[in-house]
Amino acid sequence: xxxxxxxxxxxxxxxxxxxxxxxxxxxxxxxxxxxxxxxxxxxxxxxxxxxxxxxxxxxxxxxxxxxxxxxxxxxxxxxxxxxxxxxxxxxxxxxxxxxxxxxxxxxxxxxxxxxxxxxxxxxxxxxxxxxxxxxxxxxxxxxxxxxxxxxxxxxxxxxxxxxxxxxxxxxxxxxxxxxxxxxxxxxxxxxxxxxxxxxxxxxxxxxxxxxxxxxxxxxxxxxxxxxxxxxxxxxxxxxxxxxxxxxxxxxxxxxxxxxxxxxxxxxxxxxxxxxxxxxxxxxxxxxxxxxxxxxxxxxxxxxxxxxxxxxxxxxxxxxxxxxxxxxxxxxxxxxxxxxxxxxxxxxxxxxxxxxxxxxxxxxxxxxxxxxxxxxxxxxxxxxxxxxxxxxxxxxxxxxxxxxxxxxxxxxxxxxxxxxxxxxxxxxxxxxxxxxxxxxxxxxxxxxxxxxxxxxxxxxxxxxxxxxxxxxxx
Amino acid sequence: xxxxxxxxxxxxxxxxxxxxxxxxxxxxxxxxxxxxxxxxxxxxxxxxxxxxxxxxxxxxxxxxxxxxxxxxxxxxxxxxxxxxxxxxxxxxx
Numbered sequence: 001x002x003x004x005x006x007x008x009x010x011x012x013x014x015x016x017x018x019x020x021x022x023x024x025x026x027x028x029x030x031x032x033x034x035x036x037x038x039x040x041x042x043x044x045x046x047x048x049x050x051x052x053x054x055x056x057x058x059x060x061x062x063x064x065x066x067x068x069x070x071x072x073x074x075x076x077x078x079x080x081x082x083x084x085x086x087x088x089x090x091x092x093x094x095x096x097x098x099x100x101x102x103x104x105x106x107x108x109x110x111x112x113x114x115x116x117x118x119x120x121x122x123x124x125x126x127x128x129x130x131x132x133x134x135x136x137x138x139x140x141x142x143x144x145x146x147x148x149x150x151x152x153x154x155x156x157x158x159x160x161x162x163x164x165x166x167x168x169x170x171x172x173x174x175x176x177x178x179x180x181x182x183x184x185x186x187x188x189x190x191x192x193x194x195x196x197x198x199x200x201x202x203x204x205x206x207x208x209x210x211x212x213x214x215x216x217x218x219x220x221x222x223x224x225x226x227x228x229x230x231x232x233x234x235x236x237x238x239x240x241x242x243x244x245x246x247x248x249x250x251x252x253x254x255x256x257x258x259x260x261x262x263x264x265x266x267x268x269x270x271x272x273x274x275x276x277x278x279x280x281x282x283x284x285x286x287x288x289x290x291x292x293x294x295x296x297x298x299x300x301x302x303x304x305x306x307x308x309x310x311x312x313x314x315x316x317x318x319x320x321x322x323x324x325x326x327x328x329x330x331x332x333x334x335x336x337x338x339x340x341x342x343x344x345x346x347x348x349x350x351x352x353x354x355x356x357x358x359x360x361x362x363x364x365x366x367x368x369x370x371x372x373x374x375x376x377x378x379x380x381x382x383x384x385x386x387x388x389x390x391x392x393x394x395x396x397x398x399x400x401x402x403x404x405x406x407x408x409x410x411x412x413x414x415x416x417x418x419x420x421x422x423x424x425x426x427x428x429x430x431x432x433x434x435x436x437x438x439x440x441x442x443x444x445x446x447x448x449x450x451x452x453x454x455x456x457x458x459x460x461x462x463x464x465x466x467x468x469x470x471x472x473x
Numbered sequence: 474x475x476x477x478x479x480x481x482x483x484x485x486x487x488x489x490x491x492x493x494x495x496x497x498x499x500x501x502x503x504x505x506x507x508x509x510x511x512x513x514x515x516x517x518x519x520x521x522x523x524x525x526x527x528x529x530x531x532x533x534x535x536x537x538x539x540x541x542x543x544x545x546x547x548x549x550x551x552x553x554x555x556x557x558x559x560x561x562x563x564x565x566x
Binding site: 282 | 531562
């Protein structure tokens with residue numbers, strides 16, 4: 001199957017990743033742990049842009065940036081430096097943002113995603129380092145606001161901006177790209193993606209290979225998919241009505257799900273980039289071999305290994321390796337019980353129950369799922385009971401073995417099932433006659449009676465087979 | 474040559490109001506500064522590596538260790554426009 005891309009959609013994404021697992025900001029020693037703090041309590045003369053203050057680069061931030069670059073299969077530049085990007089906006093106390101310009105620390109990489117028609121390469125143009133601006137909060141709604149409140153706690157946090165080529169052909173592929181990026185970054189342990197503002201997305205999108213429109217202010221992955229769906233539809237409708245698409249920047253209004261034109265008079269050359277004289281250049285390419293040694297096994301490689309080592313299906317291996325925490329959880333379980341059964345129970349069942357409750361894998365213990373898988377594979381409880389135990393543990397707590405005892409989930413012996421089948425058939429001659437006359441539904445009725453008699457502890461599939469056997473004779 | 478319009482544009486980028494009378498005189502002064510620096514264009518820099526920084530050093534780093542921040546009171550000491558620990562600015566679109 002080949003995806004035709006009927007509307008000629010091209011999407012490129014710029015993702016800002018905040019390296020909030022560093023202890024300090026990019027150019028000063030202020031703590032990065034400001035998320036639950038009072039405004040303007042994690043700032044100093046450097047990140048407040050006070051005259052005379054001097055920035056010094058956080059060495060670990062450079063290492064993190066290199067790690068990310070290498071994990072995205074980029075090459076690390078021989079020499080780089082920081083530039084000043086000048087613009088006046090109150091979120092930038094200095095009047096410029098310190099960023100990288102013509103020599104980003106990492107360039108020309110690629111990652112693989114599951115595209116519309118199979119594996120797809122998304123090329124990475126560049127990944128560069130820059131500082132985060134402060135946070136603005138409008139007093140009241142944006143159009144009737146009386147003023148703006150500014151909190152500089154975020155100012156100077158390390159950002160990595162990852163820019164892709166326009167290689168995505170649908171909002172779905174864009175979403176897959178974002179998920180993959182998040183997965184890789186989680187593996188690298190450079191950021192906590194659950195913290196507010198940890199990943200922010202700008203999208204460039206065009207249809208029928210026309211001019212591109214930049215959509216800003218997307219704050220979630222779901223938001224990215226919605227913004228793109230809307231923007232593609234808007235561009236197609238505009239062209240259908242005889243309009244043309246011109247280069248512009250639009251703002252995504254999350255609440256209304258629409259993109260709005262932002263008239264901006266500033267253009268690239270208005271930023272008057274020039275080398276930051278307060279920082280000396282970086283020459284770090286010779287550290288690449290050492291940083292490579294610190295790279296963990298990444299999602300694609302782990303997926304391949306899981307398939308080989310545990311003999312599990314591609315689909316399961318993929319589901320189990322998307323999140324590093326889930327992958328580690330699975331490996332612990334697979335070391336104790338049948339890896340194939342463990343894959344089914346974790347990827348298909350446990351993950352579904354967790355997602356349904358909006359819980360992470362931390363909500364369940366390795367020991368509990370090991371117990372459940374053992375109970376099922378040794379044929380002591382039914383699969384249905386296994387699911388019930390998982391739900392009970394999640395909703396009310398408790399240990400699997402205790403739940404089995406309390407609820408009487410141990411499978412009943414075969415002869416008890418046989419006895420119940422005999423009784424159900426003897427007591428319901430009408431249903432039997434209907435079934436033999438061709439009414440399939442009557443079979444379910446008889447099986448239901450068997451389940452009633454065994455108080456649900458018989459395996460429904462086995463009960464059905466036994467009833468069928470009896471009726472054949 | 475810097476035109477009057479360019480002076481006004483740069484003024485806008487810097488959020489500085491420049492009235493019509495001033496912009497002519499700014500253009501004149503800026504052009505004389507540019508002419509002065511224009512002398513540098515006469516130097517032949519073919520085959521010379523760009524100077525990225527006047528000090529010939531690279532890789533000046535600090536450890537990722539937390540140092541003390543200012544107190545909120547100190548941070549806001551130089552402004553009268555504050556509210557609930559924030560700086561307060563005029564409405565921004």
